[in-house]
Amino acid sequence: MTSRTSPPGPKPSLPTPPPEGARRSHALEAISAHFSSHESLHVLDLGGINQANLDFVTGFGHRLYAEDLVRSFDGFFSPGEISSGQFTEGRITSFLDQTFDFPDQSCDAAFVWDALQFLPSTLAQAVLDRLHRVLAPDSLLLACFHPDSSTPDTLAACPHSCRILDTRHLLLVPRPARRPIQPFNTRAIERFFHGFQSVKFFLTRENLQEVIARR
Amino acid sequence: MWNRSKKEDDLPQKPAPAAPPGAEYGREAIPMSAYPTRPADFAQTRSGAAIGKSVVITGHILGKEDLLIDGRLEGDVDLPEHRLTVGSTGHVQGSVRAREIVVHGTIHGNMEASERVEIKKNARVIGDLKAQRPVIEDEAYFKGNVETIRVDTPKPAARPAAPAPQADAQPPLLPSEPKPEIRRG
Numbered sequence: 446m447t448s449r450t451s452p453p454g455p456k457p458s459l460p461t462p463p464p465e466g467a468r469r470s471h472a473l474e475a476i477s478a479h480f481s482s483h484e485s486l487h488v489l490d491l492g493g494i495n496q497a498n499l500d501f502v503t504g505f506g507h508r509l510y511a512e513d514l515v516r517s518f519d520g521f522f523s524p525g526e527i528s529s530g531q532f533t534e535g536r537i538t539s540f541l542d543q544t545f546d547f548p549d550q551s552c553d554a555a556f557v558w559d560a561l562q563f564l565p566s567t568l569a570q571a572v573l574d575r576l577h578r579v580l581a582p583d584s585l586l587l588a589c590f591h592p593d594s595s596t597p598d599t600l601a602a603c604p605h606s607c608r609i610l611d612t613r614h615l616l617l618v619p620r621p622a623r624r625p626i627q628p629f630n631t632r633a634i635e636r637f638f639h640g641f642q643s644v645k646f647f648l649t650r651e652n653l654q655e656v657i658a659r660r
Numbered sequence: 661m662w663n664r665s666k667k668e669d670d671l672p673q674k675p676a677p678a679a680p681p682g683a684e685y686g687r688e689a690i691p692m693s694a695y696p697t698r699p700a701d702f703a704q705t706r707s708g709a710a711i712g713k714s715v716v717i718t719g720h721i722l723g724k725e726d727l728l729i730d731g732r733l734e735g736d737v738d739l740p741e742h743r744l745t746v747g748s749t750g751h752v753q754g755s756v757r758a759r760e761i762v763v764h765g766t767i768h769g770n771m772e773a774s775e776r777v778e779i780k781k782n783a784r785v786i787g788d789l790k791a792q793r794p795v796i797e798d799e800a801y802f803k804g805n806v807e808t809i810r811v812d813t814p815k816p817a818a819r820p821a822a823p824a825p826q827a828d829a830q831p832p833l834l835p836s837e838p839k840p841e842i843r844r845g
Contacts (some may be wrong), residue, residue: 494796494800496795496798498795510805511802513803517803606798
């Protein structure tokens with residue numbers, strides 16, 4: 446990864462108002478600044494590809510690796526494993542090897558969005574540890590967490606397809622199926638990212654916790 | 661005219677020979693065909709070769725026409741100047757190189773298109789993608805690297821350099837140009 450002096454950037458400013466439903470994202474602004482100031486980054490998008498994110502990342506001249514972590518999890522583990530919540534270490538390792546087939550420290554940024562919250566906790570921690578391994582020092586990871594609520598109704602939710610509209614705005618589109626969600630409060634998120642150099646929180650109007658973690 | 665045989669209808673329409681210049685002025689009427697003409701983009705819309713649903717091929721395909729795959733192919737496809745379409749029942753296990761690639765079905769392998777790649781809704785692609793214009797629809801599954809090919813627009817040719825003025829030549833003064841006037845007092 447190399448620094449650049451004058452970033453091209455796909456949409457550096459926003460002359461027109463954002464479309465309906467778009468929300469300002471300070472975490473996205475931070476990661477966009479990182480994109481503008483560096484060249485030829487290798488960026489991971491683990492929320493399932495969409496055209497908006499593809500155009501945004503490649504517009505900076507970076508390379509995008511796309512994977513749908515939640516869908517990949519559903520495809521890899523059997524319904525029996527998922528319902529029982531029992532995942533052997535060997536199975537987890539082979540899932541990670543299949544999903545993150547990269548050399549150590551070879552990636553420069555990662556969009557995880559809300560995917561970690563929709564994985565069983567043991568697997569979510571294993572995924573984060575693997576991300577820590579494949580991300581290069583000083584690289585950034587963007588994740589978001591739905592508000593913690595202990596009522597049983599909110600223990601299932603829809604994962605979102607997060608679309609980058611420009612350097613400041615995101616559009617969150619709920620995906621069709623509801624699924625179990627792991628509750629995280631601020632303290633739990635801090636513990637979750639303990640291996641990272643720094644963690645910044647941004648609380649949105651919808652009570653969504655955005656997190657930028659620096660490797 | 662009314663009793664024309666069916667065979668006559670089936671005959672391919674031959675293009676009218678080109679008239680010599682100026683000949684049209686001597687004609688009283690220009691003969692015109694009443695039959696529908698081929699659309700101008702016939703060559704573009706016409707499908708080329710096709711691999712049917714029940715066909716399984718193992719091997720390398722190299723072609724100079726468009727190809728539609730509805731069956732199963734285990735091997736690479738190379739259509740450098742044409743379009744590859746993988747239909748909804750199509751499955752390709754191998755790398756693909758073409759001018760345009762449109763995927764409705766499944767590809768397990770890398771894709772490289774000099775122009776456009778379209779991954780349609782419900783398509784499934786696992787492999788790296790390199791194209792000038794990648795288009796991925798919602799609900800398509802894609803796993804791999806995406807890299808766009810940047811096409812630099814050719815810059816206009818530089819103007820030929822003006823001949824260097826000779827060292828001893830005096831620059832000509834324009835008639836309307838006022839001469840510098842120095843007043844001392």
